[in-house]
Amino acid sequence: xxxxxxxxxxxxxxxxxxxxxxxxxxxxxxxxxxxxxxxxxxxxxxxxxxxxxxxxxxxxxxxxxxxxxxxxxxxxxxxxxxxxxxxxxxxxxxxxxxxxxxxxxxxxxxxxxxxxxxxxxxxxxxxxxxxxxxxxxxxxxxxxxxxxxxxxxxxxxxxxxxxxxxxxxxxxxxxxxxxxxxxxxxxxxxxxxxxxxxxxxxxxxxxxxxxxxxxxxxxxxxxxxxxxxxxxxxxxxxxxxxxxxxxxxxxxxxxxxxxxxxxxxxxxxxxxxxxxxxxxxxxxxxxxxxxxxxxxxxxxxxxxxxxxxxxxxxxxxxxxxxxxxxxxxxxxxxxxxxxxxxxxxxxxxxxxxxxxxxxxxxxxxxxxxxxxxxxxxxxxxx
Numbered sequence: 001x002x003x004x005x006x007x008x009x010x011x012x013x014x015x016x017x018x019x020x021x022x023x024x025x026x027x028x029x030x031x032x033x034x035x036x037x038x039x040x041x042x043x044x045x046x047x048x049x050x051x052x053x054x055x056x057x058x059x060x061x062x063x064x065x066x067x068x069x070x071x072x073x074x075x076x077x078x079x080x081x082x083x084x085x086x087x088x089x090x091x092x093x094x095x096x097x098x099x100x101x102x103x104x105x106x107x108x109x110x111x112x113x114x115x116x117x118x119x120x121x122x123x124x125x126x127x128x129x130x131x132x133x134x135x136x137x138x139x140x141x142x143x144x145x146x147x148x149x150x151x152x153x154x155x156x157x158x159x160x161x162x163x164x165x166x167x168x169x170x171x172x173x174x175x176x177x178x179x180x181x182x183x184x185x186x187x188x189x190x191x192x193x194x195x196x197x198x199x200x201x202x203x204x205x206x207x208x209x210x211x212x213x214x215x216x217x218x219x220x221x222x223x224x225x226x227x228x229x230x231x232x233x234x235x236x237x238x239x240x241x242x243x244x245x246x247x248x249x250x251x252x253x254x255x256x257x258x259x260x261x262x263x264x265x266x267x268x269x270x271x272x273x274x275x276x277x278x279x280x281x282x283x284x285x286x287x288x289x290x291x292x293x294x295x296x297x298x299x300x301x302x303x304x305x306x307x308x309x310x311x312x313x314x315x316x317x318x319x320x321x322x323x324x325x326x327x328x329x330x331x332x333x334x335x336x337x338x339x340x341x342x343x344x345x346x347x348x349x350x351x352x353x354x355x356x357x358x359x360x361x362x363x364x365x366x367x368x369x370x371x372x373x374x375x376x377x378x379x380x381x382x
Contacts, residue, residue: 014097014120015352018071022095025069032068032239033094035059040242044234045155045250051234052217059237067239068094072119075101079241080148084123087151088336097352099123099343100140101148104264105323107301108294116140118354121343125267126325139357141346143339146329147271151336152244154252164253169206172197173254173274174230176221177261177282178213190221193260193280198228200258200279209233211250248272262301267324270316278305338371345370 022029035058044051059066068076075081075098084101085092100119116122116133122142124130130142145151154161165171174197176190201208208230212222214237226232235247247268251257257269257276269276281302284290290298297319304315320326331339345367350356361367 012355013352014071014118014347014354018097022070029068029070032066035237036094036239036241039237039240042236042240043155044236045246048212048217048232048234051214051236055214055217055237066237070095072098072100074103075099075123076241077103077238078148078235078243078247079152080244082241083148083151083153083244084145084336085340086153088333088340090337090340097347099340102129105129105267106294107262107297107323108291120346120350120354120357121339123339124325126321126323126329128322139354139361141342141357141361143331144325144329145331145336145339146325146327147267149244149248149251149268149271150330152248155242155245155249161249161252168253170204171207171209171254172201172205173209173211173250173257174225175211175257175259175263175265176216176225177259177263178216179219190224190260194221194224194228196279197225197258205255207231209250209254211235211247214238262298266301266305267320270320271324271327276305277307277311278302279307334372341370342367 038058039051039054042050042054067073076094080101080103081098082092097120099121100116100123102116102122102124105125116137118137119140122130122133122137122140124133124142124144125147127144130144133140133142156164176193197208208225210222210225210230210232212219212232212234214234216222217232217234222232233250235250236243240246247265251265251269251272251274254274257265257274259265259276259278260280261282262278266276278301284295284298300315301319303310304312304319317326321328346357346360349360
């Protein structure tokens with residue numbers, strides 16, 4: 001009874017919860033923070049071997065969650081929250097209590113709804129995710145801001161990008177399906193996929209890029225691609241603050257993109273105006289117990305982005321809008337500033353207590369003043 005009361009009090013106050021989590025994971029957080037600084041300088045686009053060396057040297061064990069632990073630290077994945085602060089011209093601190101970001105597209109929202117259940121401001125890409133989150137948490141201010149990759153700067157400057165494009169010629173980019181922490185390598189029969197990729201590459205392209213997930217760099221599939229002459233590139237590790245910047249550059253260097261599965265990269269390619277195709281799609285793993293909604297959307301995405309007469313540009317645009325918010329959801333520098341200011345104001349006024357959000361957001365005049373009278377952003381409170 002007493003333990004339940006203590007746990008309840010800890011969970012409702014982010015100051016207390018954040019402090020306890022960071023104390024418990026102090027050693028891991030210190031190690032990850034150190035590696036964040038090391039890995040951001042690893043150019044895994046030009047030198048994939050350097051990323052492999054860094055992983056072998058600095059990550060002693062593949063933990064299920066090798067990342068910073070703290071309240072809202074899910075937002076640190078791929079450098080997404082850092083990109084928003086930089087875009088807004090604000091300074092970011094890793095040990096701060098931060099807005100909750102949806103770290104990737106889950107297509108049915110189940111995982112994201114669990115992550116966003118407690119917080120002060122939620123930031124997602126599309127309005128579909130915003131609607132799902134609203135059903136779970138009636139009080140949390142929620143704002144959709146469009147594709148997260150918009151807010152990342154390129155890893156290379158324009159002069160270097162132009163030089164690489166001229167050297168590479170017409171470039172085909174491949175995103176193979178990838179594993180994740182705590183899972184074994186996929187049993188997917190990749191030979192047919194590889195043959196299909198090389199058939200397309202030989203017909204129309206000069207350079208073949210294969211973008212490997214950081215834990216799959218030495219997998220059988222990636223090794224096969226490398227042995228046949230593909231250039232292996234990577235956006236880096238999940239905890240790497242330059243991940244999205246590298247990913248933006250990798251996609252920007254391509255002329256067309258192929259994958260064998262659905263993923264967040266689909267919307268990023270659409271934002272960067274690169275045609276995306278799904279070929280030889282992997283079979284859905286029944287052990288994952290996906291929802292009917294996920295399975296339904298997966299089928300729609302595979303069909304809309306297929307090669308052949310089922311490919312549908314209108315369906316692609318609709319799905320882009322649903323999950324990534326479309327270009328019309330993209331926010332200005334001033335609006336991102338307002339979102340962050342709102343978050344910090346709510347945390348301070350509520351004294352870290354999430355149960356006080358409803359009372360504080362009723363101060364409409366004060367919040368509108370903070371947010372430069374932005375009625376659009378004020379709508380996030382409704």
